[in-house]
Amino acid sequence: MKKFLKILLVVFVILANMFYNDLSYADDISDDEPIDYLFNQESVEAVGKNIPKISAGAAIVIDVASGRVLYEKNAYTRRSIASTTKIMTAIVAIENGKENEDVIVSKKAASISGSQVNLQEGKTYKLGDLLYAMMLRSGNDAAIAIAEHVGGSEEAFAEMMNRKAAEIGATNTNFVTPHGLDNPQHYSTPYDLALITQYALRNEKFCKIVGTKASTFMGSNITNTNEMLSLYPGADGVKTGYTGQAGRCLVTSATHDGWRVISVVLNCSSRSVRAQSSKTLLDYAFNNYKSREYLKEGQRISDIKLHKGLEDNIPLYSDRDISIPLKEEEAAKLETIYNFSGEIEAPVKIYSKVGTIDYRLDGKLLASADIITHNEIGRKDFYFYFNKIFKSWTGLVRGK
Numbered sequence: 001m002k003k004f005l006k007i008l009l010v011v012f013v014i015l016a017n018m019f020y021n022d023l024s025y026a027d028d029i030s031d032d033e034p035i036d037y038l039f040n041q042e043s044v045e046a047v048g049k050n051i052p053k054i055s056a057g058a059a060i061v062i063d064v065a066s067g068r069v070l071y072e073k074n075a076y077t078r079r080s081i082a083s084t085t086k087i088m089t090a091i092v093a094i095e096n097g098k099e100n101e102d103v104i105v106s107k108k109a110a111s112i113s114g115s116q117v118n119l120q121e122g123k124t125y126k127l128g129d130l131l132y133a134m135m136l137r138s139g140n141d142a143a144i145a146i147a148e149h150v151g152g153s154e155e156a157f158a159e160m161m162n163r164k165a166a167e168i169g170a171t172n173t174n175f176v177t178p179h180g181l182d183n184p185q186h187y188s189t190p191y192d193l194a195l196i197t198q199y200a201l202r203n204e205k206f207c208k209i210v211g212t213k214a215s216t217f218m219g220s221n222i223t224n225t226n227e228m229l230s231l232y233p234g235a236d237g238v239k240t241g242y243t244g245q246a247g248r249c250l251v252t253s254a255t256h257d258g259w260r261v262i263s264v265v266l267n268c269s270s271r272s273v274r275a276q277s278s279k280t281l282l283d284y285a286f287n288n289y290k291s292r293e294y295l296k297e298g299q300r301i302s303d304i305k306l307h308k309g310l311e312d313n314i315p316l317y318s319d320r321d322i323s324i325p326l327k328e329e330e331a332a333k334l335e336t337i338y339n340f341s342g343e344i345e346a347p348v349k350i351y352s353k354v355g356t357i358d359y360r361l362d363g364k365l366l367a368s369a370d371i372i373t374h375n376e377i378g379r380k381d382f383y384f385y386f387n388k389i390f391k392s393w394t395g396l397v398r399g400k
Contacts, residue, residue: 237251
């Protein structure tokens with residue numbers, strides 16, 4: 001009997017390890033829960049002015065234009081991020097490659113585990129096609145093929161990803177692979193993922209890819225793993241993710257009346273929890289905040305005196321658009337602070353910065369624009385005064 005129990009225990013451990021390993025490398029396509037039942041309609045209407053409660057382990061919502069954080073939950077803690085990694089893979093590839101470039105698939109790419117688009121070793125594909133295969137069907141083989149082509153190797157491409165993350169300001173992120181399968185040294189945070197996505201959405205090609213519901217790849221139809229594109233009005237991206245360690249993850253962008261926000265949910269227990277959490281957060285943002293426009297790029301702010309200038313005054317302009325999402329009660333308290341002196345010294349070059357306009361709420365800076373010039377004005381020098389005196393003298397002589 002004891003011998004039998006020992007054998008049974010060994011079998012159980014082996015099966016448990018196999019199950020865990022399978023989960024570690026499971027990802028987007030292996031989650032087959034029908035999207036028709038992802039939203040729990042009973043909880044949808046619970047979203048109101050109160051801060052919503054969600055089941056995701058970590059989450060954030062930000063405004064794309066200003067970057068203002070509208071909701072956060074464990075948003076600055078490091079987490080496994082699964083295939084949401086491919087947001088960075090895509091933008092680095094788009095910025096450093098061309099769609100019509102030929103990509104030859106290596107043995108390493110063709111043999112990677114997890115979700116695949118069944119690339120064949122030695123076969124050639126277009127970089128643009130691989131980007132769609134990676135972002136719609138979450139192909140890990142496509143991710144490696146892209147990384148090896150653009151970076152020369154998977155490791156070199158990861159270095160490119162990390163340099164870009166630092167440039168964006170995602171300082172609590174480290175990439176080891178272009179696909180995001182579990183690795184203890186591969187991590188990010190909801191906040192950093194939102195920053196990376198905010199940056200990526202400035203690229204029209206990226207937006208077009210992640211907003212595509214269905215396409216074709218090598219003669220076969222492929223559909224996007226992002227359930228929100230079909231379920232949430234205004235959803236226009238971005239990327240799903242799923243591994244045993246990361247749980248179900250989802251980065252979503254959605255636009256209502258020209259206002260775009262990003263939600264990130266990590267470590268969800270199921271696809272329905274992932275979708276419901278995303279919907280709840282997006283509803284909270286759109287129902288309780290309004291994007292308010294305060295400045296337009298090129299808007300004339302004021303005129304300023306020009307000391308010893310060839311003209312007495314010079315007009316000042318905003319260097320950017322400023323729109324800020326605010327609740328009604330916040331809009332009433334927003335402070336506009338102008339930081340520039342009443343006079344500047346000539347000469348003035350075109351697009352010179354002479355100050356800033358800051359928008360603060362309860363002392364916290366929400367947005368800022370530079371105040372700049374739009375024209376060049378010279379300084380009154382010796383020759384200016386000499387010429388003025390000479391003309392006056394000439395006039396007096398002629399008058400006689």
